[in-house]
Amino acid sequence: MKKILKKNLQNLFAAISKETDLFLPVLNSAKNAEFKKWTEGTEYSEELNTVRSAKDFFFPQTENICDFKTSGKNIEIIENSELPENFAVFGVRACDLKSFEVLDNVFLSEPVDSFYKTRRENAVIFTMACNRPKETCFCHTFNINAADPKGDVECFEDETYVYLNPLTQKGKDLLNKVTSALEDETEEPVKKIKAEIEERLKNLPLYNLSAESFGSDKTEEFFNRKEWDELSEACLGCGTCTFVCPTCQCYDIKDFNTGHGVKRFRCWDSCMYSDFTKMSAGQPRTHQKERFRQRFMHKLVYYPTNNNGMFSCVGCGRCLKKCPISMNIVKVIKKLGGTANG
Amino acid sequence: MQTVTRNQLVEKAKELLNNGTVTRVLGIKKGEFSYDLTPAVFTSAEELEKEFEFNGFAAANFSKYLVKLADGEGKILVFLKPCDSYSFNQLLTEHRFNRENVYAVGIECDGFADYKKIEEEFNDGIKSVEFNGEKIEVTTLYDGKKELAFADYMLERCKNCKTKKIAAFDELLTENSDETKNTRFEEVEKLEAMTPDERYAFWRNELSRCIRCNACRDVCPACTCEKCVFNNPDSGVENKAIQNSFEENMFHIIRAFHVAGRCTDCGECSRVCPQHIPLHLLNRKFIKDINSFYGEYQAGAEVGNRAPLVNYTKEDIEPKDAVGRGSEE
């Protein structure tokens, strides 16, 4: 276990930055946190959630696939993916870290998504335990422990120090390169922090939320529930929930005609959109209700069915804050998941 | 703090359901917390009693829902705040729903709270928010109770409320007021006073946060197109995600232009933007320009008004004289 005085954090960031690009949550002008590349003077924000989740590092909103260059009647294919070299991310929360696992199941299973894979391999993740989880946090529901955030290097903080505990070889290697900025420390202070956090989690308003009634092979049980009508009636069909969600993974592949060629890229898509998976015969889910249902069924039933019962929600609470009409997965779980949830 | 109470609305809704005036009520449903309110349709007194909510966070503009809901069976009751009422008229002007299927009850409005601003105040979770006269009582998870002045934590649009006059209703639940305020262009004026470089930097900073989630568009009561140009591969501007600064500008310029003269300045776009981009400053620029070039115009003030962009006079200002005029005033 290593530690560093909070006021000296910049030294650590500087040291890491010498080795590799470093990204960390920074408060932007709208007073929201977003991941930004560290440069001299960039302040780390203790804000719990960034607006955009950490999935952007591995699955960015848009990504070049290749170019087709035309000249006259000729066409040539040019590789142009912009994959990053090694990089480190500091301040990833437990929920977002778990979301990588959700994405891995999709992108790293055959056929492997090489872009995603390269990015994952090139990253060192510093997590940060959540000292002050918010009322919208429910990672606990999905067996995620905000006091035990994992990652390549797991970090904890108290008033004065940030504690760093490398867990993987990648994490150890990077920390070894920056030891001069760090002091050694025992497990004790972190144990205290963990205990405090665990106590706090129990007092969260959504602590008792349970997704137990959902899971693998429950399609028939939930698909035709009449409550979907009511839950979806106010949905505007925008993509906010999917775009702030750390586990939403759908994308579209599009071509942009530049005038002298075509840029093929992929970009996030949203199952909430009316043109999602539109085919020659139209979009299979013709109503917003069906699209709405798809999103939650996927998180709570379809994904678990295909991934050994693992849910594809990590309880980060972003959608609770960002949905324009405040409809969200908690309301869905409560409505459909039985009385246990109040 | 709203003077209209939840109970007043529930009673009115029940009365109109019971006497058969309406079969459905468009209202707001309680959430997990005080702020996560969801628009909903109620069809019985029991539902209303159990789930209807109206508090200092009930800011949603109902009018857009009528495009979808006014087609249903029987009349639907809608409560129109001043903001909603202008959207309501504008949608009627554009034939977007059938007026006969709607029963509109006008309610006065004293402004709504901005949850984001309250949240910013604490590095903390927020357990509950109570509205008490001019005060907001916030109970946080870790630091106990805090008291805030309501006036400081209002939504931007409410702080600069353009008018408290309800422009459309079948019945008024409260008094109609003529109170208007003229502060809403101050931010636009500040921007106009900047140099082009400063303005460019300002907008780059704001618009670069856009994630093209379409929340602004999909909540906008003026954006009710059957198919938006940005979803239409044939339009030449279709895109699903923003790839660079051009596309950020493009989306927001075109969207603002498409609603120019039709936008009632209800402020929903800025309210719902997950990235807190001050989108209203785009729409208000158009409104300010329209007012100064072609005379005061409030979209939705009356049904049937001719929007400034589908109108003209022979003496209109020339583009070369119009550009930059705001900053010289």
Next chain:
Amino acid sequence: MQRIGVFVCWCGSNIAATVDVKAVAEALKSEPGVVFSTDYQYMCSQAGQDLIKEAIKEHKLTGLVICSCSPRMHENTFRKVAADSGINPYMVEIANIREQCSWVHKDKAIGTEKAIILARAAVAKVHLNTPLTPGESEVTKRALVIGGGIAGIQTALDIADAGYKVDIVETKPTIGGKMAQLDKTFPTLDCAACILTPKMVEVAQNENVRIFSYSEVTEVGGFVGNFTVKIKKKARYVKEDVCTGCGLCTEKCPMKKVPNDFNLGMNNKGAIYIPFAQAVPKVATIDPNYCNMLKNGKCGLCAKVCTAGAIDYTQKDEIIEEKYGAIVAATGYNPISLDKFDEFAYNQSKDVITSLEFERLTNAAGPTNGVLLRPSDLKHPKTIVFVQCVGSRCSADASKGKEYCSKICCMYTAKHAMLTRDKYPDTDVYVFYIDVRTPGKNFDEFYRRAVEEYGVHYIKGMVGKVIPEGDKLIVQGSDLLDNKQLKIEADLVVLAAAIEPDKSARNLATMLTASMDTNDFFTEAHPKLRPVESPTAGIFLSGTCQGPKDIPETVSQAGAAASKVIGLLAKDKLKGNPCVAHSDELMCNGCSSCERVCPYKAITYVDKEFRMPDRTTKVRRVAFVNEAVCQGCGACTVACPSGAMDLKGFKSKQIMAEVDAICK
């Protein structure tokens, strides 16, 4: 994928001197979709056209790009070539490499480069072209002539003689217009009434002509071949078909103090009146502003004396709706108001009059029965000063008057001067002029007779001031030829006031969607080649509503307008312009934005049932474009927020493809 042929024209050396046409043709060969590309000396010649036709056959072309002169020049030529070879004519695009390239650039490399880019833009557009077919519409075989002066009368007669029905709408109680007020006409000095009134009678008696006198056009809808017009027949309180025109009522009417507008207010008439003896229709009209019976229910004398029982005090305005295939504007002119010309003392002295007033003073049917007496004291004027160009040919920045020449004043002033000297040789006649313009057949001879035979004093110079002094008018002017100031004691001053289009024309132009110039004269479709047509299809121009004219010019233009109308009415069906707006009803919101900007009222709305993706149905309000009415301006396409509205031939995608190609 299209199979596009590119044809680069040399236009002799017009293009080839500045553009390497061979290089252009060669460069275009590598454009996707181009399967044939060549150059030729004169593409528009028969040989050039044959070359294109041959290439279409041989290379199975589906689209053509002609790099040549402006499309305004030969677009139709090449469209016809395409049509002759079985390609839709709208699959042709022109790259304008002459007017907008070779003629404005000098460097051959630069010209060539630009020509290639323009050609590529045209290719990009053709890729997205689709065959277009003009719509057809029936032609209503009836014409409307608005205005019953000599222009309207002549147009109506010519149309009627060709066997078509024609209606005249005249706002006054009688047709005849200005010409009916004139005494003699230059340069032949024949009596205006003697040549006009037979025509008035002829038109009234023609079976094909209906005259709506004392009527106004209030609404015009529709389009070429299919106009629907509402005409308001104002109540004249006299049954037109019963009145015999005996005139007894006009004599008996106790109200004698109504200014007689036919005599320009120089004498009075009754509240019930017939404008003049030869009026057509010769029926009485009651002026409701003066009639005691209509104003306060007292009198009723005219009804009592009318043996025919034609008086009807309860008559109301009547709206007639009629369909027309063509409309002719013949709304004529008026002298301008002289209120702003204080220097001539028009408003101060009764003896300063306009030329038209002078015309009435010398007319046998006028207020003085043709004896020249000045209005103030009915004495015979011994010295008369005519002032030319009053309000004509003013500088653009002047606060008053018109920039243009009113054209007729020189000649009628010469006429007035000559006639005065002829009838009253003891009268001194002076004419102040800027220039004397006599470019008509026998005009200059006429003017010279006035000067040489009749001794009219022509003074080159302008009058600065007219000062009434006792019973004299002191005219201060300058003689530019002798370079001296003059002061003439005159008994009568006659001002040649500028003429301007009738005030009703502006409003009418809006109804007709016909364009006007800044002076409110109707604009012709082409100033040289289409002088009697308005740019709006089916609207024709006759007489001075298009610009100042004398009678012979008016009559010949009236005939020309009539022949254009006849040419139109002779067709059973009309082909429209296929480049019209089209709304994709699946995307249309029914918001009415397009309808509001359409200058032609071409857009209407229908409730239409749609099958939704989930197989339910929904009724939605959607826009429908009447393709026969749409003129293809495209205003609606930008007003439409959803992009449902597009313009055939100029689709958004086509224009954007051109933009892309140009900016590449």
Next chain:
Amino acid sequence: MQVNEFKPKIVAFCCNWCSYAGADLAGNNRLNYPDNVKIIRVPCSCRVNPMFILRAFQRGADGVILCGCHPGDCHYTSGNYYTRRRMALLFSMLEYLGIEKERTRVEWVSAAEGAKFSATMNEFCEQVAALGENKRLEDLRCKQ
């Protein structure tokens, strides 16, 4: 003296009835203007959608000019009145976003004003050239 080598790309939308004819007249009278001006023919200036203007900038234009009949002389009677409003608002908005106002212009050019067409294009080109390349509304993907 430094010679400005930069040649801006200019897209000129011209209405068919007045301005396109005005451009033809400039040609007839051999009145030069820079070759980097390329004309797109539209039936009326009111056909020009703000999207076309942004598109031009996206694709590499450095300046966009719209030419139509003089107000009051529109072939379609009122088209250019709508253009005038639309462009007044659009250009004002672009300026508000910090985009150089000198890059856009509306000019009324009649069929008789060949000289005005040529002079306008010369002047506009100079004005845009002085600004340099369009950076603020560029789309790097479209650059060669």
